[in-house]
Amino acid sequence: MDKKPSNRAVGAAIGREPAQASYKEMLSREGLKNTKHRNSVLHIIEKSAQPVTAEQIYFALVNQAVSINLSSVYRVLNTLVEKHLIIKSSMAGENKAVFELNRFEHKHYVVCTQCKKVVAVPGCPLEDYEKMLADKIGFDVQGHQLELYGICRDCKK
Numbered sequence: 001m002d003k004k005p006s007n008r009a010v011g012a013a014i015g016r017e018p019a020q021a022s023y024k025e026m027l028s029r030e031g032l033k034n035t036k037h038r039n040s041v042l043h044i045i046e047k048s049a050q051p052v053t054a055e056q057i058y059f060a061l062v063n064q065a066v067s068i069n070l071s072s073v074y075r076v077l078n079t080l081v082e083k084h085l086i087i088k089s090s091m092a093g094e095n096k097a098v099f100e101l102n103r104f105e106h107k108h109y110v111v112c113t114q115c116k117k118v119v120a121v122p123g124c125p126l127e128d129y130e131k132m133l134a135d136k137i138g139f140d141v142q143g144h145q146l147e148l149y150g151i152c153r154d155c156k157k
């Protein structure tokens with residue numbers, strides 16, 4: 001969501017993850033043990049089409065008969081966030097954090113104010129604007145945040 005130089009640096013250093021980069025590799029590169037819980041949490045986050053909350057991850061694990069409790073889910077999530085394997089963000093107006101896989105891409109989101117759905121959208125409209133600021137006032141923009149709010153197609157029906 002925001003464009004942190006550190007993320008870009010990490011992304012450049014390790015290259016873009018192939019689609020099925022094994023979780024074991026991702027974890028061991030960060031010096032983490034490849035535990036069943038970490039694996040399962042990463043798998044659920046990767047499979048979901050949009051950022052998920054800790055509770056959603058917890059219920060998905062329970063559905064898969066993975067034995068885990070909610071506080072363990074939080075612990076796993078915190079570790080993965082610390083190691084930049086996943087990204088934690090929160091949507092304005094919501095106090096729940098959501099998590100998504102760190103694909104080292106710069107993305108923006110549209111947020112439906114009715115069903116609270118969050119969907120990543122392609123492209124960034126601010127790249128030219130940042131360049132213009134650098135040219136015009138010599139300001140080196142290092143990041144930005146942009147979320148768009150509205151009503152999704154389903155909620156308009």
Ligand SMILES: [Zn+2]
Binds near residue numbers: 112114116117153155
């Ligand atoms: Zn909606």
Ligand SMILES: [Zn+2]
Binds near residue numbers: 003108123
């Ligand atoms: Zn952007």
